[in-house]
Each structure stands twice: as structure tokens, then as C-alpha cells.
Amino acid sequence: MKICYFGIYDPNYSRNRILNGGLRENGVEVIECRTELKGVKKYFDLVKKHWRIRKDYDAMVVGFPGYQAMILARFLTRKKIIFDAFTSLYDSLVLDRKTVNKNSLSAYYYWLLDWLSCGLADKILLDTNEQIDYFVDTFKIKKEKFIRIFVGSDIRLDDINKKKEERDYFLVNFYGTDIPLQGVEYIIEAAELLKNENIRFSIIGTKIKKRYESGGYANIDFFDNMEFKELIRYVASADINLGIFGGTEKARRVIPNKVYDALAVGSAIITGDTPAAREILSDGVNAVFCRMADAGDLAEKILLLKSDNNLRNKISRDSRDLFQNYLRPKLLACQLLNLINI
Secondary structure, three states: OEEEEEOOOOOOHHHHHHHHHHHOOOOOOOEEEOOOOOOOOOHHHHHHHHHHHHHOOOOOOOOOOOHHHHHHHHHHHHOEEEEEEEOOHHHHHHHHHOOOOOHHHHHHHHHHHHHHHHHHHEEEEEOHHHHHHHHHHHHOHHHHEEOOOOOOOOHHHHHHOOOOOOOOOEEEEOOOOHHHHHOOOHHHHHHOOOOEEEEEEEEEEHHHHHHHHHOOOOOOEEEOOOOHHHHHHHHHHEEEOOOOOOOOOOOHHOHHHHHHHHHHOOEEEEOOOOHHHHOOEEEOOOOEEEEEHHHHHHHHHHHHHHOHHHHHHHHHHHHHHHHHHHOOHHHHHHHHHHHHHO
């Protein structure tokens, strides 16, 4: 089978990299038709590149972000198109981050773009059932059009030095940005509550560092964004990795990359107790849940895992097993291939 991976997507972004790599692991020939041009030139570039390969593939996947590219794709081919919507522009920019007023023309534009790009696709990929329910309710699209494919991770343990560094403190790690769903403020507050417990926090993210570094937190080390390999070294060496804790509706619907990366390296994980997290994680089995937007509960759960080596080691083993059995790129791409072959 030959698949055209189409759009203005970043091939190094985890969602695209994992699905693309997984398809290749399954013996699929992936023809990438993408552009890095800006403005209106990018559309002409895609048209030109697609013309050259228009007869050479069996189905098309529009990579993330692909809202405008999806509209163009429908004009270019009658072949089956799978749109990896992954997230809603309207949800992200209007409802969650509130960078756009809900009653503005821009908000209406983002809603229309989500609705139209999904409407033109033959099938739509999202990463949780909670996300699917949101799209069905918000954009009135038939549920049968969607398929859930978890994000997963393409970390390979062979590429990581899993041996813990020798240190005389307990290390809790988080990476991300300061958007509302992440709940960084609750991690900072939990660190303050635990400042006398011989626990250090490594918090990775340039925007977070700029916002909080001047606060003089004695037990937090702030770092700028890192290359992926260096980032994963921190994930693998930490005693606990943290997920998301923001009190927003979107936070209840998503499972972030950082959770999958922690599963891949077999780390103990603490993340917010949400419907999305419960689609794949089990509290006390392969993760520990805490209440969303609750720094006190997060601090208690960190102390629980610090004090109970047996529980922490059990969660580490079970998290790795979960990843191996369900979340490797090859397994996730198999779901996509089954969808294409329907």
C-alpha cells in the first residue's frame, strides 16, 4: 500500500512522526507531500507537488495541523482522505486559552474551519473518545466518521540510559508550556508545599522558565526547551513524571505527550484524574491520579510515591507493559491501516 501524507505539517511533531513511522514499520510506502512555504504560496506549492504524485498512492492522510490543507486536499483528489484533526482550533484558541473572544468574528472563523475540514474528510482521527464526543456535540458531525488513535510514543529504551543518576534527593520532572490545561501553577504550588521534603522539581519549558524563574523557588530547577533526546534523558532519570492538572474542560479531554513518553520509559506517573486519562490509565496500577487544579492533593500523591518504593516500582513496570502492548507506533498505525481498508 502507498499512502500520501499531505499538508503543511511538521514531520518532527510527535503525532506526525509516530503515525508516519508506524506506517513504515508496517511495510507501507509513505509519500510525503508537504510544504514549508508561508502564506498563499504554500497552497500553490502543495498543488504542484501533488500533481506529480497524484496517481502514485492509494489513500491520503492529512497531517496535523491540517485544517486548511484538508480543504485543499478535497479539491485535489477523490481518493479516501483521513484527516488527523487531533485537536480543535476553536477549543484551543477560544475556549481553553481564551486568546480570541468567544463572540468575535475570529471565533466564528475557527469554528467554521473545524467544521468544514472535518466535513470534507472521509474519516477523522482524534486521540481520545472524550475528544470525539466534543467534536460530535460541537460541530454536529456523525460519530461513525471518527476513530480514536492514541498518541503513543516512539521512544526506544535501547536509545536511553535508563540507569538512575546517583543523587541524594527525590526528583520530580515536568515538561510543557504555561497554557491553562497544563496547570503549571499547581505544580509550582505543590513544590512550595514540599520544600522541606528533600524533593527537587525539574520543570522544562522556556515560557514557564520566563514566567516563574524569578520567584526564587529553592527546590525547583527551571530549564529552557530541549532537543527531544535531551528531554527524554530527564524523563527517564526522574523518580516521578507529571502529566497535566489544569482545571479546564479541554484538560479533561486530552492525554498529553508527556504521559505517553513517561509510559514508554517505564516511569511512575502522576496526572490529573480525567475521563480522558481513564480511557487508558488505571489509578494505582500504571499511574497515580490526583484531583485537577488541586496543588495539595498533588503534593500528597508525590509524597505517597516517594514513601512507597513498592508502589512506585509496580507502577513503573505496569506503565511500561501498557506501552509495549498498546502504544507503540507500529500498533497505532495498524489501527489507521484498518481504517483505510474499510
